[in-house]
Amino acid sequence: MQAWVVPGYTETRELGSGGSGRVVLAVHEGTGIPVAVKYLSDRLRSDPAFVREFRGEARLLGALHSPYVVGLYEYVEAPDGAAIVMELVDGIALRELLKQSGRTGPEAALVVLKGSLLGLAAAHRAGVVHRDYKPENVLVAADGSSKLVDFGIAAGRDTTPGVAGTPAYMAPEQWQGRPASPAADVYAATATFFECLTGRKPYGGGNFAELALQHIEAPVPDAEAPEPVRSLIRRGLAKRPEERPENAEAFVAELESIACAAYGPDWEERGQRKLAALAALLPLLFPSAAGTPASTTAFATTSLWAPGRRGWLGAGVALVLGALLIFTQASATDRVGEPTELSAFATTSAAPPGTGPTGSAAPSGSPSGSPSSSASASPSAAASASASPSASSSPTTTPGAPATPTPATPTPTGKPPTMPPASPAVTVKAVRVSSFRQTGFTAAQVTLAVDASGPATVRLEWFSSSSPGTLGAAEGSTTFSSATAANTRTLTFAGQGCYWHVRATTTPPASSGAATAYLTISRCQIR
Structure with a gap:
């Protein structure tokens, strides 16, 4: 049976696939704008918890407006499928750069950390904690700039959604299921920064229990990093959240001061050039290339797990039990988490840079700016908007066009967004x-x-x-x-x-x- 396709788009090729769905490169038929579409797998679409989680992801993306976070166009939920339509980032995952080069060098690592922190800062200002920052979720473009993607397990600040994240980058408090905080994102970003500098993760436990104890108790391995940036490693990987910068924005200020003092005022330019050079070594992994498809976002099935005790020792015991009961088929790099229940909503949607203003987005079959609607839940890996399937009428946003009201049934027109001419009476x-x-x-x-x-x-x-x-x-x-x-x-x-x-x-x-x-x-x- 032919797979469902979001109305109004023509698929070009698959960019990646995994347990939760697939991401495809597509073109909006009315405007010719390339987009990334993340489809939720049929298996997960039948699970209301996963549908709510992906609606939540679209909702969060719609609330973030930053050049360092992938943009959302629309969220589409229909009887035959669910999808998130997002900004296409013509870039490759930081993980691929690290596989190729092993390490990036300090200036390039600082550029990655700064861009990532600025993306996280936008989320933190909106009251959102990413909870799954890692090299797979940072896309590096051909010019060396970067964007943060995959808010699939993001949660509201100070909420307690359970243990979730990727073990190699999880802060000590994340292992215990304590309330989500920006300091946990700072920890994960610093762990990735350490990996860019050294070519390895901060801690290399062979199983979940060992890895948890290392994150909770082991000394911060700052001596392995270049001396000028060791203070950033110590601050960002501090065991107690209150000993880290309180949020990403505060950490950026510390980073810029240290980077300028250590590497001079041109450090950012040199670092971005280095990242661009590393990306140029992998031309076939870019979405715009016609080579072998390469995923631009990480997929992982979210698992349910809630530790029974909250103490430091209790967390270690729970991890051992959890590993036996739940993680027997997972490796130490798999993402674990818990679906977060979120209510229905109408999202705001980001237009591509330079093409149009931001507007509200909801179920829609086409981002053409003409009336259209659809009910659907969808996964998102780069940009999309989302709305509850129960909504009978809601606004829709087109790449490059302002939001317009939509009727209850999908009626994509395929017409490109047009600008009304100024009236002669206007002054x-x-x-x-x-x-x-x-x-x-x-x-x-x-x-x-x-x-x-x-x-x-x-x-x-x-x-x-x-x-x-x-x-x-x-x-x-x-x-x-x-x-x-x-x-x-x-x-x-x-x-x-x-x-x-x-x-x-x-x-x-x-x-x-x-x-x-x-x-x-x-x-x-x-x-």
């Missing part, structure tokens, strides 16, 4: 750049404010140069419809200048003229 008083900041080595975020009597067409252009007084080389442009509300876009730069510029114009022209702004990028700032 624009002013357009201004209310915010312009660098968010990554090659990325910036700009927010525009348009004071107009109705919808106007906005043209945004961005440039790079070696002088704050000249626009310099054109880097890109986009056109979109806007009203009086603020409009935020993520821009990508390739130029080598120290100054990034933006220019915004409107149709009809604003009486105040064009709006321009510039910033000095971080690698050129005096420190």
Whole structure:
């Protein structure tokens, strides 16, 4: 029997598969935008707990808006299947880089840690704890940038969802099923940082019980790391959560201070170049390649396990029993966890950088921006939105288009998102750049404010140069419809200048003229 396909998409090839489902590369038929679609397996789709968990994953993704976290388009749940439609990250898992090179070097490891922490920081600000940070869940793009994926077992801060995670990266308190906290994510990110530096995991127990005791009691192996970053290892792998940075954002501040002092102001640029070079050694693993499919997200069947005692010794005893009862078929690198019950919801959905604003997303058969609907639950590995199958009407979001209301039945039109032309009666008083900041080595975020009597067409252009007084080389442009509300876009730069510029114009022209702004990028700032 032919597998169910999300309406409005054409599958290109499979990117990976596992116990919980599969991820495919697909193209939205109306716009031609490539996406990653994560399908929940038929076996798990019949389990209400797993359906709730994947809805929860989509809900969490929809609440996160960060260039360091994979973006969500929509969550689709239908009688024949469930899927999460996500931003396609043309990158490879950090795990593959480590398999190829063994280690990355300190500057590249710091770049991975910083990008990961910034992604975790977005989750922590939203009250979400990832709980399964590991090299498999970090995707490295061709330019050396990275994104965090797979929020499949994420939980709300201070909730107690049970023992879950990947044993090699689980914080001591995770082994005991204590409340989820950002400090546990900091621990897992530091364990991955250690692996990038040394080529091995911090602790190498041969079974779950031994691994648990090492994470709980063994000394932090910071002496194996380069001396300048040992303090980061000690802080991030501290046994007690209160001895670690309280969240990812606080850890980033410590990292930047230490990295600059140890490796100079250009450490990030050099580290990102090193990651790009490592990724270039594995061209066939990129989703855009036509070679052998390679998974861009980790799959693992979530197991149920709740320790009967909470003490340090009790955790070790419970682990031994748990290993005998539950983990006989698992290795020390398998993910273990417990389904988290989440209620139905309508999600917000992230559009691809530079293509459109963020809107609400719900069951939909097409991200074309035209009315459509569908009831379905789906797995997500990169970007998607989700909603309860009981919802009879909810908004839908198209890659690159604002959200629009949807009817109760799927009616994908296949039409690309279009922008309404400005009415001749519209007058624009002013357009201004209310915010312009660098968010990554090659990325910036700009927010525009348009004071107009109705919808106007906005043209945004961005440039790079070696002088704050000249626009310099054109880097890109986009056109979109806007009203009086603020409009935020993520821009990508390739130029080598120290100054990034933006220019915004409107149709009809604003009486105040064009709006321009510039910033000095971080690698050129005096420190």
